[in-house]
Amino acid sequence: MSSYSYTDVTDLGEPIRGPSALSGxxxxxxxxxxxxxxxxxxxxxxxxxLGYFWQLARPLMMFGVLDAVYTLGKLGSADHYSAMLLSxxxxxxxxxxxxGGSVRCVVDRESFVRKIQFPRLAIPFAVVLTACFNLAIxxxxxxAFILLEGVxxxxxxxxxxxxxxxxxLFATGVSMLLSALFVKFRDIQPIWDVVCQVLFYASLILxxxxxxxxxxxxxxxxxxxxxWLINPFADLIQQYRHAxxxxxxxxxxxxxxxxxxxxxxxxxxxxxxxxxxxxILASLVVGFWVFNRSAPHIAENL
Amino acid sequence: xxxxxxxxRPVIRVEDVSKAxxxxxxxxxxxxxxxxxxxxxxxxxxxxxxxxxxxxxxxxEFYGIVGRNGSGKSTLLxxxxxxxxxxxxxxxxxxxxSPFIELGVxxxxxxxxxxxxxxNGIMLGLSPREARARYExxxxxxxxxxxxxxxxxxxxxxxxxxxxxxxxxxxxxxVLLIDEVLAVGDASFQQKCFDVFNRLRDxxxxxxxxxxxxxxxxxxxxxxxxxxHGDMVxxxxxxxxxxxxxxxNFNRDAPAPQPVGAQWSGSGAARIADAWCExxxxxxxxxxxxxxxxxxCARVEFVDAVxxxxxxxxxxxxxxxxxxxxxxxxxxxxSGRFAAGEQAVFSIDFENLLAPGRYLVIATLSRLGxxxxxxxxxDGEVTLIVKGTTAQGGVVDLPVHSTIERSPSYxxxxxxxSS
Numbered sequence: 266m267s268s269y270s271y272t273d274v275t276d277l278g279e280p281i282r283g284p285s286a287l288s289g290x291x292x293x294x295x296x297x298x299x300x301x302x303x304x305x306x307x308x309x310x311x312x313x314x315l316g317y318f319w320q321l322a323r324p325l326m327m328f329g330v331l332d333a334v335y336t337l338g339k340l341g342s343a344d345h346y347s348a349m350l351l352s353x354x355x356x357x358x359x360x361x362x363x364x365g366g367s368v369r370c371v372v373d374r375e376s377f378v379r380k381i382q383f384p385r386l387a388i389p390f391a392v393v394l395t396a397c398f399n400l401a402i403x404x405x406x407x408x409a410f411i412l413l414e415g416v417x418x419x420x421x422x423x424x425x426x427x428x429x430x431x432x433x434l435f436a437t438g439v440s441m442l443l444s445a446l447f448v449k450f451r452d453i454q455p456i457w458d459v460v461c462q463v464l465f466y467a468s469l470i471l472x473x474x475x476x477x478x479x480x481x482x483x484x485x486x487x488x489x490x491x492x493w494l495i496n497p498f499a500d501l502i503q504q505y506r507h508a509x510x511x512x513x514x515x516x517x518x519x520x521x522x523x524x525x526x527x528x529x530x531x532x533x534x535x536x537x538x539x540x541x542x543x544x545i546l547a548s549l550v551v552g553f554w555v556f557n558r559s560a561p562h563i564a565e566n567l
Numbered sequence: 568x569x570x571x572x573x574x575x576r577p578v579i580r581v582e583d584v585s586k587a588x589x590x591x592x593x594x595x596x597x598x599x600x601x602x603x604x605x606x607x608x609x610x611x612x613x614x615x616x617x618x619x620x621x622x623x624x625x626x627x628e629f630y631g632i633v634g635r636n637g638s639g640k641s642t643l644l645x646x647x648x649x650x651x652x653x654x655x656x657x658x659x660x661x662x663x664x665s666p667f668i669e670l671g672v673x674x675x676x677x678x679x680x681x682x683x684x685x686x687n688g689i690m691l692g693l694s695p696r697e698a699r700a701r702y703e704x705x706x707x708x709x710x711x712x713x714x715x716x717x718x719x720x721x722x723x724x725x726x727x728x729x730x731x732x733x734x735x736x737x738x739x740x741x742v743l744l745i746d747e748v749l750a751v752g753d754a755s756f757q758q759k760c761f762d763v764f765n766r767l768r769d770x771x772x773x774x775x776x777x778x779x780x781x782x783x784x785x786x787x788x789x790x791x792x793x794x795x796h797g798d799m800v801x802x803x804x805x806x807x808x809x810x811x812x813x814x815x816n817f818n819r820d821a822p823a824p825q826p827v828g829a830q831w832s833g834s835g836a837a838r839i840a841d842a843w844c845e846x847x848x849x850x851x852x853x854x855x856x857x858x859x860x861x862x863x864c865a866r867v868e869f870v871d872a873v874x875x876x877x878x879x880x881x882x883x884x885x886x887x888x889x890x891x892x893x894x895x896x897x898x899x900x901x902s903g904r905f906a907a908g909e910q911a912v913f914s915i916d917f918e919n920l921l922a923p924g925r926y927l928v929i930a931t932l933s934r935l936g937x938x939x940x941x942x943x944x945x946d947g948e949v950t951l952i953v954k955g956t957t958a959q960g961g962v963v964d965l966p967v968h969s970t971i972e973r974s975p976s977y978x979x980x981x982x983x984x985s986s
């Protein structure tokens with residue numbers, strides 16, 4: 266039947282493209298992402314009396330327990346230890362919620378994927394967006410807490426939104442990668458759970474690195490410190506603390522300061538920072554590439 | 568079928584589309600397996616779902632895609648809807664398209680009607696503002712004004728389907744792709760669906776319907792396409808397509824229906840040696856056209872002498888309903904005496920008004936004596952396939968005559984239908 270006789274019309278425009286990560290116009294993509302995220306956000310605490318308070322409860326409880334233990338144990342003797350710990354816990358909660366939630370997201374929304382055409386990328390993006398909503402609520406709590414703690418506002422607070430945006434980008438990149446890989450490899454889930462667990466301790470959310478240096482004698486420029494600096498999540502948290510509370514920035518911790526001059530300006534510091542920046546960029550590029558490649562066939566492979 | 572009136576401008580063009588699914592022989596589902604067996608290549612079977620499909624649907628046309636289960640029609644619809652990507656070939660669709668592949672995609676049982684309507688509308692391609700603006704119409708059409716605040720999980724399944732259907736038809740698409748899964752509701756809901764499709768068609772929308780129901784194809788479609796094992800069998804006239812479909816369905820691997828009840832054994836005084844159906848001109852085609860004359864014949868061999876034998880034949884359809892029973896004794900009560908060793912052919916002629924489908928023909932030879940004495944029975948050996956496209960849904964399609972008479976004396980009930 267290849268010799269089908271078509272009507273003699275040639276101006277049909279472009280042939281349709283099959284399912285893809287980012288098909289159609291941007292507005293529809295945004296509407297979809299936003300609607301899915303908002304519904305998800307609404308549903309999570311729908312019908313419970315305390316509602317959104319539960320969203321605050323999780324990081325606050327975790328923080329409360331840790332704060333009590335570490336303050337009593339004299340380990341958290343840094344200035345504003347509690348504020349430092351709380352911001353770390355909140356950022357960690359955001360990151361695990363965004364990435365951990367996106368692992369299963371495409372598979373869990375099988376009914377959408379198999380039944381309607383829409384830009385597939387909307388699904389992991391919606392998960393990250395939901396986590397962003399929760400982060401925004403948590404920030405209100407942090408803000409109140411920090412002011413109560415007596416932290417004085419400083420100019421470097423202007424840096425905070427930039428850090429948050431970079432963190433969101435990193436989470437988005439990882440989410441794209443995980444959600445696409447999970448379709449084929451179902452053990453991504455336990456693997457990522459373990460990675461998140463490791464990330465919690467490796468990013469030194471509990472104990473500020475400068476305390477470790479003081480008490481445990483970590484030498485400037487030691488390989489362990491370099492390893493710590495490679496982890497983009499740890500850098501972001503450290504930089505966040507630096508901007509919020511005036512804790513030393515990552516490269517300063519590793520290389521020290523010479524007569525008040527931040528070594529960040531020196532070549533070594535930039536080289537160290539280059540690695541996490543490359544990792545973040547790579548997560549976006551690789552994540553998008555993997556997702557985009559698998560998007561046309563996700564419906565068949567579920 | 569109605570005549571096509573439209574611009575003739577193609578809105579859907581499918582050019583040589585093929586699609587195959589790769590089914591791995593051994594599924595590697597985890598990274599661990601990959602890591603442990605990095606060099607093992609798993610083989611896979613390729614299943615051709617579609618092969619070289621080409622067709623065109625013009626603006627305002629009602630187009631049917633039919634085929635048996637597994638023939639590839641749903642895959643084709645999903646390719647049109649952009650859910651699957653075709654391996655080869657190109658598809659053009661102009662205008663806004665709304666796929667009715669499943670109703671209520673994205674419905675969440677924990678949300679009330681409004682949230683679900685907006686959510687579902689956005690999934691189907693509306694902007695949030697459009698979706699909210701249409702909410703009133705949706706609720707009105709679904710007749711759910713009194714249940715707006717109820718969570719969806721507390722809806723009955725009927726309410727659920729009504730709501731989902733209302734959202735889907737409020738999307739205002741130029742091209743509608745409709746899968747047969749839509750036909751899950753009860754009869755009145757299906758009728759409502761078809762009323763809507765009729766209305767949409769009359770408004771000049773283009774509709775592609777995937778179905779098993781040859782009655783619907785004949786009633787609604789301007790043209791149709793028959794798929795079998797992913798190939799195009801025939802494309803064009805719906806009656807042609809429906810006939811081909813019946814042929815495919817009954818001629819190939821469909822097993823013969825089994826007769827109901829235990830095998831009887833008769834007295835054995837005679838036996839039905841052969842039984843068959845033939846056309847008016849004596850030929851024996853594989854399928855008989857509805858409305859043509861039909862003759863059932865049975866050749867009887869008499870073992871012993873038999874007095875006044877009579878042949879009865881019953882046609883049983885696939886639902887095990889006996890649609891027609893005929894007996895020679897009705898006209899020839901005293902058929903006379905047949906000697907041992909004699910042969911006779913008993914025939915029953917009638918106009919074939921059976922509904923299209925497959926029938927099991929059960930013939931019994933009996934003798935009118937005191938009561939009915941069974942001599943022999945032949946069942947399950949002859950099947951009759953009736954083709955035709957005027958099926959109205961009954962067991963038989965008797966000729967009917969309809970009139971509508973207006974009576975001016977009645978104000979309210981001015982229309983009477985007599986048939």
